[in-house]
Amino acid sequence: MIARIIDWSVRNRLIVLALCLLLLIGGIESLFRLKLDALPDLSDVQVIVKTDLPGQSPQLVEDQLTYPLAASLLSVPGTKAVRGFSMFGESYVYVIFKDGTDLYWARSRILESLSQSTGKLPAGVAPTLGPDASGVGWVFEYALVDKSGKTSPARLRALQDFYLKLELQSVPGVAEVATLGGLGRQFQVEADPARLAAHGVTMEQLSQAVKDANQAGGGAPIEMARAEYLLRSNGYLKNPSDFDNIPVQTDAGVLRLKQLASVTTGPQQRRGIADLNGAGDVTGGIIVMRHGENAMTTIAGVKERLEQLKKGLPPGVEIVTTYDRSSLIERVVHTLRDKLLEESIVVAIICGVFLFRVRSALVAIVTLPLGILAALWIMRVQGVSANIMSLGGIAIAVGAMVDAAIVMIENMHRHLEKQEAHDIWVVVRKAATEVGPALFFSLIIITISFLPVFTLSGQEVRLFAPLAYTKTYAMAAAAMLAITLTPVLMGYAINGELPPESANPVNRFLKRLYRPVLNVALTRPRATLVLATILLATAAIPFSRIGSEFMPPLDEGDLLYMPTTLPAISAAEAANLLQRTDAIIAAMPEVERVFGKAGRSDSATDPAPLSMLETTIMLKPKSEWPIGSSKNNAELIAKLDKTVRLAGLTNSWGFPIKTRIDMLSTGIRSALGVKISGPDVATLENQAKQVESMLRMLPGTRSVFAERVQSGRYIDVEVLREDAARYGLSVADIQRAIQMAVGGESISTVIDGRERYPVTLRFPRGDRDGLGTLEEIRLKGAGGSVVPLREVARLTIADGPTELKSENARPVAYVFVDLSDADAGRYLEQAQKLLNEHLVLEPGYTLSWQGQYMNFKEGKARLWSAIVMTLLLVSALLFLHFRDVRKVVLVLACLPFSVIGGIWLTYLLGYQLSVAVVIGLIALAGVATEFGIVMLLYLDQALEEQPGNPYSAILTGALLRLRPKAMTVAVILGGLLPVMLSDDAGADVMKRIAAPLIGGMITAPLFSLIVIPAVYWLALRPSAASVSREALA
Template sequence: VEQTMSTIPEIEQVRSISRFGLSVVTIVFHDDVDIYWARQQVNEKLSEAKNNIPGGLGNPEISPISTGLGEIYQYVIHAKPGFEKKFDARELRSIQDWIVRKQLLGTPGIAEVNSFGGLLKQYEIALDPDKLRSFNLSINEVFTALEQNNQNTGGAYIDKKPNAYFIRSEGLVGGLDDINKIVVKNNASGIPVLIRDIATVQIGNSIRYGALTRATPESQGEAVGGIVMMLKGANANNVVGLVKAKIERINKTLPEGVVIEPFLDRSALVDRAMGTVATNLIEGALIVIFVLVLFLGNFRAGLVVASVIPLAMLFAISLMNLFGVSGNLMSLGAIDFGLIVDGAVIIVEATMHTLAGNKLGRAFTQPEMDEQVEQSSVRMMSAAAFGQIIILIVYLPILALVGIEGKMFGPMAQTVSFAILGAFILSLTYVPMVSSLFLSKKVSHKKNFSDRMMDFFQRNYSPLIHAALRKRKLVVISSVALLAISIFLFTRMGGEFIPTLEEGDFAVETRLLTGSSLTQSIDKINQASKILVEKFPEVKEVIGKIGAAEIPTDPMPMEATDLTVILKDKKDWTTTHDREELAELMGKALEDIPGVSFGFSQPIQLRSNELISGVRQDIGIKIFGNDLNELTDISQEIGKIVSTVDGARDLYLEQATGLPQIMVKIDRDRIAQYGLSIETVNQTLNTAFAGQSAGLVYEGEQRYDMVVRLAVQNRQNIDDVKNVYVTAPNGNQIPMGQLADVEFKVGPNQIQREDTQRRIIVGLNVRGRDIASVVEEIQLKINQQIKLPTGYFITYGGQFENLKQATQRLSIAVPVALLLILLLLYFSFGSIKQSILIFSAIPMAAIGGIFALLLRGMPFSISAGVGFIALFGVAVLNGIVLITEFNRLKKLNKYGLNEIVLKGTAIRLRPVLMTATVASLGFLPMALSSAAGAEVQKPLATVVIGGLITSTILTLIVLPVLYTYFESFKSKVKAAIPTATIAIFILGLTLFAPAAKAQLPVTGSPLTLQQAIQTALRNNQAVKSSGLQISQQQALRGSSIDLGKTNFDVQYGQINGIKKDNNFSASQNIPNPALFKSQQGLYDAQIRGAEIGLAVTQNDLSYQVKSTYTQLAYFTALQQLYLSQDSVYNSFLKAAALRYETGETNLLEKTTAETQYNEVRNQMSKNQSDILAYTSELKRLLNSQAQIEISKEQFVQVNWNNIVQDSLIARNPLLASYRQQ
């Protein structure tokens, strides 16, 4: 079968296990292979393999479309107290097979329901060998008689008008009495010999190779159970829900006194894990909302940002449903609401900053509010986009992971990406709209708690940054040393594949000595179950699955048992509250049972380990070679070495040999003397002891085998084998002892193969230590102490193999993530130096992630590796905030280098702290949770929190110092990056500007007139068009000298005579040289005309910009004047009203004051409209939608007395009028 299957494409691994009477071949395909296609290929190859398998060795069959992890629901069927005698093990097994199993098989999502335990009912014909000999009958004759006397047939029909009568014969056996009456043959006297004359016909059971035990504080003993196997790819939670509903209905149909009771329910674990996720998400959301309100200092603003959280989650859930991503511990466990709201925070913070600059002295109207929000949102659109995109991009490499880690963390990356994408859309659409509607239109300039808190941080931070700038070398050297120390510690850190998920129950792998009988196994398991139930109050019940079921999804021998220890909720534990400590205590309690080994794991973990690499334990040492005895000796030596390694627990040595057997070696010379064949001898032996089915007995819809075998008292020892009689062709009865050598021997117990090579396994679990360090120590000791024979080699499987493969993939994914971050920074800043400067936040963050793992005693795992990838994306945001502010201050040309750093850090301290705080505290519930499923989330959350702490601290201290060093060097190198390239690289997500920066300063520097003119000349399309016309004319001038084409002519052949002629000629037209000069003069004139046109366009544009800018400056200054007048007239109106109320003046003065106040208000409103009009016009001329702030420093107040009296300005009538006023 292995050789035939190895030719199927897309196979990753083929492994097999063969033991007495059973072989199971496991074929592992690549992850992306369709399971139904794979099964079709296997079925086709099985047909081919059957032709090459000798007869009598069985026919290979493909297993149900499920896996070991498909065991989603397990239950026992037992009699209620008082009904135990009415329902024995055989009756309960029949109820399971023909009532419970039959109804469960119709449930959607169910692939198979395996029955386990009890006695499988059969109609047994127990032959008496002495009576067989006395009647000179063979076992084969009895078997044939039973086959021939248990059948129905039909005889067509008789046409007898008006009806057709169908002829039907009924000869099926109806019960024990019918079997007793079957005639085997007639003796010499013609008297028929009946079955009852030579055998006892009774209700029996099949020979068992497995059993099920159940122990509770109230009862203990054998039981009957069922294992529900889920269809591969189905949703476990949904299928279990359907099974529970079906079980509830089935319970009502069972006989009185019989009940179905589940002991393993996958949905319980799912519900606990999802409860943990829900709790962490809710707590994380509440923490993020609190921090937002605290830092923003505005309750409404905090709620606006917080409202993005549920909407982004709805968006993510919708896409999860669309892309078929199920909600589970992994897909939802890494969502950090602090990261999700980052874009919304930028928009809302910008809006609040804009509103805080309100100089109107009154509340905004709704149109004014809309305009303010629109301007701030448009200005910060690039910032919001870039902050979300850079977080989104770093998750892309996680999607490239394959294997187990890809299946686990791929959905996580998808869900986080969906949520961030939803938040990105909301921050650019929903957030501005809600801000305009719900943010207060009345602006208060009083300091709130948030401002006072930031003042506190600023007072403590300012001395630190001053000291850092004074001791720059010390700061840099210290940070580098800290990084070096963390890297050194990281190399010494242990490793594990994925933290063990606490399932809430134990799976104890139990082994007796090789060859132990089923009854011995049952006794020992009952003894172990009793100890666990009585000594540990945490135990609810213990279920023992011994050996193999009839459908062997797990081909265990009779000496092997899967002991499932069902535990109470952890809050009810009293012995200890640590799972590993409880396993240690249970292991010590079970040491009192001699000859039995126990290995503690968990149900899903055990099956998962076995499916992934064929090893049940955490670590499997696989020894490959040809000779089983040599492999056994090597495994014994390795077992001794492993037992000395600290942290190695539950040592398992595979017993490939040592199975006691009764060997029947047929002597060919002897059977030839009696004219017998090997087939006859083997068939007699097989039927006598194993039993052969001679047909079926129907009880309604229930079917039971009719089996022929020797009576149980004749199947007890080796002498019974020797005394089995074989009938020779001449009718003589020959005992087996005369035909074969029958003796005790020790043979192979089981043979395991992987990729067509024999192997043996030394397995161990790890407790109290990480897997990587344990394997390293084992490898070192094995290499030093064991020398393998030629052709033998060792590999390491289990979780270590998964860790090794996943680490190799992470070694690609992490650099890719780092490269993506660096490229995004370069696209944003256009500077390699500044990109590297911001990129330095990543090693600063890594320091905290490493130390956080060490402080919590966590080894490096794939969860932690994914946490580092997520951390790197978040860590650079704070660096972007600071460098952006530094660049803005530098462009003002007003500050020195140290002043830029001090002022920039002071301005951006709030957003830096807010970004880091919400991102880290959003993960806090995951890092601190001890609920079910939190084990997988903890390393990821720990890395992010620890990394953000050090990243924030070092970014605020080390980054400014590095900035001063970088700015001391030569000017930065810039390179133009095409927008199209960026767009493709960001997978279609358009960066709104090449210089887009996350969390840019809310207010830019004021725009001077000269800057406005330069901007207009740079952006105006008419100017660009005129420049292109000059380039066009210059290109045409290059074509003014055109000599035309040169013609070549070749002739060959008999042209002028018999001889062949060869002619070659070239011709060229040369125009008058004066024509070239005239053409050049024409193009030169056209170039000058285009240059003049460009100058005219530039001058006209400059004039329009100057005029519009000056008018805007005039109306802006006039508005300030109106504001001061408004204040004066407001005071005057209040005074006039007071004087009128006190009777000091008449109504005329009050009315006059009101009129003057309203006139000023009207002038303000009209003037504001003029400001908006000229602002729009200036934006049009500048071809920009950025907010414009007029620079007031370029205007100088003119002293009236200094104006020359005869100048045009002095004679201006408008100025004269103003002067008189």
């Protein structure tokens, strides 16, 4: 079949060229339309359900909102996990779906489930869905800074909420604009408890009076003088003075509000704080990108809109970019683009050196851009974005892509040197059909070898599937071009007299080096086989010592500092710690800017408590770092970790994208952690503390922190039901009075044009800061009697949860582990052994390890199983090709011998075993299989030409294979060398993939050039015993 395709291509040359021209045009067009991103979207499909219950404790939020919602959402089809977060006044339920679930289908299923759950929730509570964004949707962040000192913090917050936010939300691709930090303005009605008591007025009466005074209305149209007039009545409150004359009905008559309370404007209660460079409070914004959108296009649209909006800002107010993922995307894409160009140049030079003819080299090179463009075309159709992994798949395929063309061109040279025919197309057809079928089959084997990657699941398949797709597409395109375009181009470009192979000094040197080694191997085949086996056994040394990791570090260009402090921290103390740590980090010479966050932004994608600090660190370009400063991120993190040491903080360092992926995927913000599940929150905290103390002493632990679930401080109000009943007061009456007096209940809204500000009612700070003052809160009992709270309730101080977490409706507590040792596998073995021996879990409690490394362990097991199945498939295909079990075994023997060099180089470079390394080994195995197939092809052809002298035939066939083999090895090494020498964005991941390939290019050629001929001769020798070896002379 392949021979017929080659023959058709040679006869229909113009059609082939026209089709390749269409491929060129389509590929170039796709090049400009591809979606660009730094990484594939590694996050799970998630739907967030956010529900507010203002003023209520985490335990009440858990009981009334989170638990009933989580329990009902567990039954939604396709659900993988349901994680609940109960905080002060807010509930978050994250529903994580299985891979392949359509986000908008999932959102509709959640809405259906919520419609059936509303009866289980408190009256007036309405759950809402979070934005239709992925877990890594935070693509751009900014801060508003006033350098003139004339714009108040409240005005800056208003500019963000009512100007920038509304405009940016209309940018295509933006799902949400979340406000962070700043001082939100509110109208505060502070009632004087003494005056209320003196006039017998309750908080409920004040609340109703304010609501009645802040109204607008209208009526039916009125016709006057042949015109229609619309009736309107505007009674909106505008400023604090408007509140003063609000009438309040009392038993003694009508009072004005100013006689009972004072009205001011002030900041809203904060659950989120932002800081820039340690200079103090700022207002920030977070751009959350819609699921499936083009990150580069979305960010460009946001930047363009911000430039337009800057003109409308007050003088002195500036917008400062604090995080911009497009810079990472540009660096990743430019790095890989440059590497592809460098690889192509290196490949062209190598082809020219070995073939000693420019036009021959150009024929081999032409298939490279066409194959790449074909892969890009398919990527665009499939919707795969151009990122470090998808472009990396093409980068590691470059050498193998031109291998088939090299072998075919080299065979063409050999036929032309023999001057076999005057018609060039006859020579082309003969040369191409001789090696074409085997080459096509080899490339198909290389393509099939990547099937195990698609058996991965979860984050592993989302990370590496784009690489496998693009490499598969590139290799498939190269295979088709090798049997269609390459023969046509050979006929047009390779003609006339060619310099003989012996005229090339490189070829002469290689043959002079190879011939005596091959003679020794053929003379002593058994000794050669024993020596090869010993060499194979040496691979046990690096295998036993090499560590393991999930994903190599990706240099995102920015760092994320996420320390943890005690949960009971106040907003003021959190702001103080945030400002101090930011100032320390900003002073580092490698740092350009830091943007810190304590608590959460106004987004359902950010369920962070005040105790969680996050500082995004924008680094300067490495060329601007101080002379002598290490350019290694790990060393910079170690330096920062030693510098930022404050009492009460447990440091944790990472990268913005990677950390958010970890948090979404496993529920923890570190690569490794422990999850403890059980019914009682206090017991969970105790067990988590035990784990923390044990792991802290374990070598390799940089930091460990167990969540303090019960570290919150509470003032418990216990209603004395009998006393309350005597005064005619219900529990609801008492709780509502407390909520209004202390909690600052929002009772109305001031409408000022497009701006909206809440109106809150409560006691002044001095009347709600202690038990004594709280006990004097007045309640109106039956018959108009006024009752102090102490008469109907008992107030006590107690500990309780500041935040409650659950997974699948079961309470959980986490222990976060940050490792100083990169070998997560060995650390995990030691940690598991330590906990198994010393930790005693209470009945009903379970412990499990979480984090991305656990995903790697599961993925690695699936990967090895799939590799075994793929080897069986490849073996079957090889048997169909050769129809000889001995040859199948000989080709498969190339695989372990190629792995020797790959494992040794990986170990010597200090890399850990990861999925990336395994991907490199899989790619190496495919190339090694091709080496074996083509070597056997040359040996078989030589044996057919010299059937009477097999020894001489084997020697001749092996020598014929030397030049194309050397070219293939040089091309692959030359193609991968730029990747190994790079320190740019994405290089750490690509180096792990390239290292096994480079190491294998040392041992795999040696096996195919030396061991395969020796074993081939050993298998034939009994039947050739009568042949004299003197025929060699």
